Amino acid sequence: MRLGKILFLGSIAVLSVLVVRSVWQRPEVKNFFDPQLVMDPLDLPANPTAGEEWDSAIAPAQAGNPGLSVRRLSQGAAAHPMDAAWPQAQAVCWARLGRFDSALSSLERCLAIAPLSPQATMLRRNSRIQHGLELATTGEPWKGRQLGEAVLQEFPDDSDAQFLVGYSRAMEGAIPLAEEILNEYTQRHPGSIPARAILAQCALRRGDAVRARIQVDLLEGLDPGSVQTTALLGQLVSLETRKPGASNRDLRVLCIETCPPSLESEVLDEAERAWNMLRLATGSSPTLPVSILIGTHSAAPHWAAATFDGQVHLPLEAAQNPALRTTILRHELTHAFLSSASGGRVPLWVNEGLAQYFQGERIKTLPGSATSGWLDSLPLRRSFLDLQEDQAELAYKYSLAVAQELMELHNSTALEAYLQRLREGREEPEAFRKSFGDDYAQLSERIRRRL
DSSP: OOHHHHBOEEOHHHHHHHHHHHHHTSGGGTTTTOSSOOOOOOOOOOOTTSTHHHHHHHHHHHTTOHHHHHHHHHHHHHHOTTOTHHHHHHHHHHHHTTOHHHHHHHHHHHHHHSOOOHHHHHHHHHHHHHHHHHHHHTTOHHHHHHHHHHHHHHOTTOHHHHHHHHHHHHHHTOHHHHHHHHHHHHHHOTTOHHHHHHHHHHHHHHTOHHHHHHHHHHHHHHSTTOHHHHHHHHHHHHHHTSOOOEEOSSEEEEESSOOOTTHHHHHHHHHHHHHHHHHHHHSOOOSSOEEEEETOOOSOOTTBSEEESSSEEEOHHHHTOHHHHHHHHHHHHHHHHHHHHHTTOOOHHHHHHHHHHHHTOOOOSOOOGGGTHHHHHGGGOSOSTTSOHHHHHHHHHHHHHHHHHHHHHSOHHHHHHHHHHHHTTOOHHHHHHHHHSSOHHHHHHHHHTTO
């Protein structure tokens, strides 16, 4: 298979989900996300003027059947579109059923009628956190983070929302940012087992045995003998007993399989050249060392030649091929640079497009106009790993086409400014427009005209 088809990089976000979820979705830790969360108030609101219709609608919920009440309340809400009590009661019933997404939709309808009552405001807060944790666990951490951030806008000191944002960042693959948030969280809640477990996993992903040991030792005191503590301890011991490998202050190269004697040093030399090139191109470099593991295989589709999930996973056969090794290391390390420079906030199409661009790939022939829908869908995608190989090839081609257009129109200073604005917390569309002068739609339209 030609290099252009196999040199696809799995997104940080999805790989992080696969790694982290392996520990945190075990049955023993189903209540993992509930450090202080209390789902009160779940009392149904009063509606003294609604009469028998209201009483009939809420009676099933009072008797333990909120599902039937949802249906009756929906009919009542249609009949009384300016009475906010109906959708608020619906939201309570949805929350009792564990359907926090539906509870939030009902509260939005309530808000369209009148300002939320204090009870409804707290129900929205709790539903956002519960639904955010569900989303972060099931493959949509960016949506979970947005719900946590919405709570923090309303309640800036909300610890549960802070935890949700930190957890979501870890699941997105923004490891340094997740650690920053969760370290602050554990200063307020030093006994939080969930936060300690995430911090341990983040350190393991970075290959930092010292920081992982700190968190695992704390977990052994807080949660001795549990499944998650035992699993993390096993990963830590494996990391601590690895042979040294080859390293400098920025990079650590370790051969997991049996490798030729000089291979680690050869990979380190090539990675150093890629590092220096990317440092000039992006105007910064990762603040923490990046590990390159030779001979490992991460959970990625068969078409992914190598992956980055906080560490570079480089197959042995690729490491032994000098030309392939060079291209892959530039591609993979681009992700480490972009994640660090943007605070983990760079969009997927930028991440994948620039990774191909900096590996030296250039698109000379655009796909046909029948596939132009990819130009519109790229900003909305958070992963390419769920795609079939032919679809993934189109997604990567269009990501490269847009990134190439961007780099040919602007110099590296504009890219540096864009990444800095993301790191400072600017909204991505605003950061893009202020740095490059156009928005994504204008950039993609230039490409569409050439299809």
